[in-house]
Amino acid sequence: MIVIESVAGMQAQSRNWQQSGESIALVATMGNLHQGHISLVDIAKNKADRVVVSIFVNPTQFAEGEDLDTYPKTWDADKTACELAGVDCIFFPGESEMYYKNKSIGVSEESLSQSLCGASRPGHFSGVVTVVAKLFNICLPDYAVFGRKDFQQLSIIKRLVRDLNFPIEILEGDIIREADGLAMSSRNQYLSADERLAALLINQSLHAAELLYESGEKQCSALIRRFLETAEQVGLRIDYAEIRSVEHLELLEMVFEQSVFAVAVYVGDTRLIDNVVLKSTEI
């Protein structure tokens, strides 16, 4: 496994692979790798000849007051995890390698990014799509793998690829959960023992709503009420709990098409997200 810190070095490596006819898959991360990330690496390995993991805590996607400074950095463990997972190359740039001080070009998304996390985190998705566009141009992948846990991010990145014509296929990874159901996240480690227990209610409440849906309830307000009545029991502070169409993230009143029930919840000071896809089934 090689580690490359420079943009020019990464582009040269990817060009080399391209010219020997090898396909490349990218897993873009902010490091602090857990089983969720590794599941994306596995998808990448199944599809491409070469797997690149980028590790870059991108400052431009953190809003003022968010956890940029405390975001966990675990380089040695990340490197070992990548080696064990069979990654070919880690792209590990410093901030000054990624951004000029007088940078003035930005990519933005003006539709899918307006709701859900985009509404609570101003500038977040502009930061995300800009850095992902850069990573695409630096790593030159044929495939890029993103997890469904960041459902809105995944939708927006698919839109980025479509609207700017990146010659890249986006692959999707399922949400990976701890044994007790909590969706894996680097931010889980911010939780105290009590908060960790309370956080379990996020997935459990989503699951309660899913069961209600499967029993025949199609009214979004009823499904959301079911989520809230269990989640709010333990004092979780709800940022949003919404049911939206899968492709265009349109707010729904009734679940008649494939939909995503997406939530963001504060557990203490920690903001966690989770979601469940409500499959469109005939009753």
Place this chain on the structure above:
Amino acid sequence: MIVIESVAGMQAQSRNWQQSGESIALVATMGNLHQGHISLVDIAKNKADRVVVSIFVNPTQFAEGEDLDTYPKTWDADKTACELAGVDCIFFPGESEMYYKNKSIGVSEESLSQSLCGASRPGHFSGVVTVVAKLFNICLPDYAVFGRKDFQQLSIIKRLVRDLNFPIEILEGDIIREADGLAMSSRNQYLSADERLAALLINQSLHAAELLYESGEKQCSALIRRFLETAEQVGLRIDYAEIRSVEHLELLEMVFEQSVFAVAVYVGDTRLIDNVVLKSTEI
């Protein structure tokens, strides 16, 4: 020479060339090709194995009330000109091939695009950088050639490549002029015989300012006054006449570094641009 109308077809053709180790140069145009464009093709041919000319009148870079509907379309002549110039491929997409109705991703530039043409043409450079980013991802060139006549556009596209890390080298072409000095432009054909004569004063007045500079005058206000006193004689309406630094397009008071004297002028209803680079010479 082949003509490709679809995004997928163009990407497949460029991938083929890449995989046989052939380099690609792109000349992005809005068609109505003249000797200025052909000079860019010549630069492309000198540098790369394959030359792609894109022809697309990009609606998103025209502001309300501009000449989108009347912009000259001369496909047969353009095709012949490309064939004669030794172009390998014309990429000639329709509007619906380039833009989805619900497109929501845009690229923008927030510094270099604020002055000069960007100030007079709201949204113009967002349209330009977005379509150029798309053309880069579709044609996958190693080189892209742009003319210095659109000096601000050239600066902004270099910034696009730098800030989004496109693996592309930008090559620059000199301004190509008619025998009498008027900078070549598709918009010159809008001019009546009288206007065509008046338009000559644009280059002549710029040249007068350049001579004054070469005689030792470094004060921008004096150089601009020289331009205006000849240009305004024939009733040209000046949109802007400014001297700016070459790289960052900063407004200058004195010419102590390499600078560009850039002008935009209305001749009747037709807006024309021209510029001259003032080389930094020791006196």
